[in-house]
Amino acid sequence: MNIDFLSNHPDKINEVSEMIYKEFVVNTGSEMEYEDVVTHFTNTGTTTFPITLLALDNGELLGTVSIFENDLKIRDMYIPWLASLYTKPESRNRGVGQELVARTIDLVKELGFNELYLRTEDTSDYYRNRGWIYVETVADDRYEKIDVFKIKCI
Template identity: 70%
Template sequence: MKIDFLLNHPGKVKEVSEMIYKEFVMKTGSNMDFEDVFKYFANTKDNEFPITLIALENGMCLGTVSIFENDLKVRQKYKPWLGSLYTKPEFRGKGIGQKLVEKTINVVKELGFNELYLRTEDASDYYRNRGWTYVESLSDDKYEKIDILTMKC
């Protein structure tokens, strides 16, 4: 398996956009449409935000993760953020998500950051069990509780 920048695989932009649209956009009631998501991923970078990574094996995309400058408007002081971590269901439990996170941490460190943040509504224990540190919990207009966690780079 190889982790690489989506930028280097333009033929995978539609597939990544579909995964993220179904898993994160549709489920949150966002007013973004698929075309917005596609345009977003078609313009990700490899050395400035937003950055998207994909896990590839035998030419097949197994999962994805992105790095955003900010993923929570009420916490502008925290940056950058890990977001949209997704592994296709048939490939879960094989460490793909962890490898995507490890590569994300390395990319953030190479960009000169000492910390990486993430927000989660329901996976706090998953991240804490993998070394992430709890920062705070808060509410926003869509979710009752959001946990913010951090990882030193």
């Protein structure tokens, strides 16, 4: 498995956009349009946010993760954020997500940050069991309960 930047694989933009649109836009009732997701992923970088990483195996996309400057408007003091972690169902339980998260933490450290944040509405135990530190529970205009976690990038 190879972890690389989406910007190095523009042929994967539509595939990533479809995965993220179905999982994080349609499933959450967001009003974002598919074309907005494609535009977002077309504009990801390697040293400035947003950054998107891919897990690839012989050119096949296994999963993806992004780093956003902010993923929770009501908590703009927390920077940066792990976001849109997704592993294809047929690639789950193979360590793909863990590799993507590990590379994300390393990259955030390389960029000069000491901490990485994430938000979750329903997978708190997953992150807690992997060493993420609970920060707080908040609510915004769409969700009544959002758990915020952080991890040290050391």
